[in-house]
Amino acid sequence: MKLIGSTTSPYVRKARIVLAEKHIGYNFELDGPWNADSHVPDYNPLGKVPVLIMDDGTSLFDSRVIVEYLDSVNPVSRLIPESNRRRIMVKRWEALADGICDAAAAVYLEHKRQGMQQSQEWISRQQNKVARGLEMASRELGDKKWCDGNVYTLADIALGCALGYLAFRFPEIEWRNNLSNLAELFERLEKRPPFMETTPHD
Structure with missing residues (x-):
């Protein structure tokens, strides 16, 4: 492949x-x-x-x-649960994480346009999506070790990639200080070899 x-x-x-x-x-x-x-x-x-x-x-x-x-x-290390309810909830996490990425990427691309062409209203709308997405992720995660509870799944991978993208492109967003449970999850994820080997870079 x-x-x-x-x-x-x-x-x-x-x-x-x-x-x-x-x-x-x-x-x-x-x-x-x-x-x-x-x-x-x-x-x-x-x-x-x-x-x-x-x-x-x-x-x-x-x-x-x-x-x-x-x-x-490959049936080894299934990342998407087979149980319908759990499967849907993991895919919901993925949709939330991807949505945060969509909004953040939209802001990044808008900032690349010349100043007069940029829409501050558009940027604000996307920034609000990111903020609301992070707040929901923190609320849904609560005090659990992983998004799905005690099991590492695609939900954690997707959220980790979203948080990694924010850390890479928007270090000024202080989600680590304001949403400590997301910071703790991200720290755990960043210690896993697949995350370490794929750290984003230009």
Whole structure:
């Protein structure tokens, strides 16, 4: 298998961590949709990463689809529970984490536009989404060790990638001081080899 993506995308990082946790071998091809010579649209018409190229040449895109497929490939260390209620709640965590990433990425891209073209109203709307998402994540996590309770799942990976993206692109957001349980979870996650090996960088 081959994974196409960048070292900065939290969605690519999520897929890379799942691949590592599932002990699935793959080749990692660096390519970003913003590169002038990008081949990403050749595999994903939406021009987004990650893209997973399976052994038969079929391409999978959207990180949620990719990680669900990967979890089904190898029964070892299941990251998405089979129980319907728990499964839905883990996927809900993933949706929340990805939503935080969506909003944060929107702010990052808006800041790259020239000053006169930037919309402060748009930036504020996205920043509020990030703040509300973090508050909900902290509230839902409570005093549990992991998002799903005592078991490490895709929920923790997705949230860890979202928090890692904020730490990388928006170090000025003080969620570590204001939401201590998220900070503690993030510290635990960052000690795991798959997280250490995928720390985002330009």
